[in-house]
Amino acid sequence: MNNNNTLVKVAGSANVGNGTEYEPQQQANGYLQPANGHNLHSDEEKIRRISGYFTEILHVFGLDPTGEEMSATPRNMATMYVKEIFGGLDPKNRPVISTVNNKYHYNQVLLERNISIRSFCAHHLLPITGRAHIAYIPAGKIMEASQLSELVQYYCSKPQVMEKLITQLADELKSILEMEDIAIVITASHFCKQLSAGREANNDLVSSFYSGKFNREETRNEFLALIK
Numbered sequence: 143m144n145n146n147n148t149l150v151k152v153a154g155s156a157n158v159g160n161g162t163e164y165e166p167q168q169q170a171n172g173y174l175q176p177a178n179g180h181n182l183h184s185d186e187e188k189i190r191r192i193s194g195y196f197t198e199i200l201h202v203f204g205l206d207p208t209g210e211e212m213s214a215t216p217r218n219m220a221t222m223y224v225k226e227i228f229g230g231l232d233p234k235n236r237p238v239i240s241t242v243n244n245k246y247h248y249n250q251v252l253l254e255r256n257i258s259i260r261s262f263c264a265h266h267l268l269p270i271t272g273r274a275h276i277a278y279i280p281a282g283k284i285m286e287a288s289q290l291s292e293l294v295q296y297y298c299s300k301p302q303v304m305e306k307l308i309t310q311l312a313d314e315l316k317s318i319l320e321m322e323d324i325a326i327v328i329t330a331s332h333f334c335k336q337l338s339a340g341r342e343a344n345n346d347l348v349s350s351f352y353s354g355k356f357n358r359e360e361t362r363n364e365f366l367a368l369i370k
């Protein structure tokens with residue numbers, strides 16, 4: 143288990159109800175974030191600089207970045223990358239996660255199925271689309287389904303490879319929910335693989351992660367039956 147996604151309780155933060163809020167101390171490995179957690183550049187500064195580079199790329203292809211068709215393209219692309227596609231590189235965009243107490247002492251499988259995956263591969267910066275199924279067996283804390291989806295989307299909003307995404311999610315959920323019993327299956331289609339394998343190729347890549355009680359055959363089979 144890696145400790146790159148260390149979570150800390152934020153003292154004195156505005157909690158809702160009995161929930162507990164968290165924020166990351168540092169971004170996950172592979173991302174060059176300043177250690178203090180703040181970005182060096184504002185979004186506007188990033189968009190301005192990246193627009194300049196995209197303009198240059200259009201020039202290299204012999205395209206006209208001043209013509210009617212593409213005059214807005216560099217800025218559109220830069221805005222999309224900064225605000226959406228790689229928005230997860232900026233810790234300020236991390237959703238505020240709160241948990242509720244498991245007051246009914248529920249100790250069976252809790253599953254969120256078909257969470258949408260929209261990410262970009264780290265190797266080609268091309269789209270990855272798919273879905274995730276995430277289950278856990280709560281100990282003292284439970285997380286709202288909508289928050290789970292937001293957390294997944296945050297981790298998808300950076301250059302990703304599936305093994306890293308699935309491990310980051312598992313580590314994050316273990317920390318937030320203070321338990322070890324997690325099962326995750328991600329089924330994803332990579333645009334780069336489709337292009338290189340021929341445009342008709344439509345194969346999915348499946349990644350899975352099991353820990354704690356999901357290493358027991360019976361519990362894992364229950365999970366697999368539920369996501370069929």
Ligand SMILES: [Zn+2]
Pocket residue numbers: 263264265266267268332334335
């Ligand atoms: Zn790729």
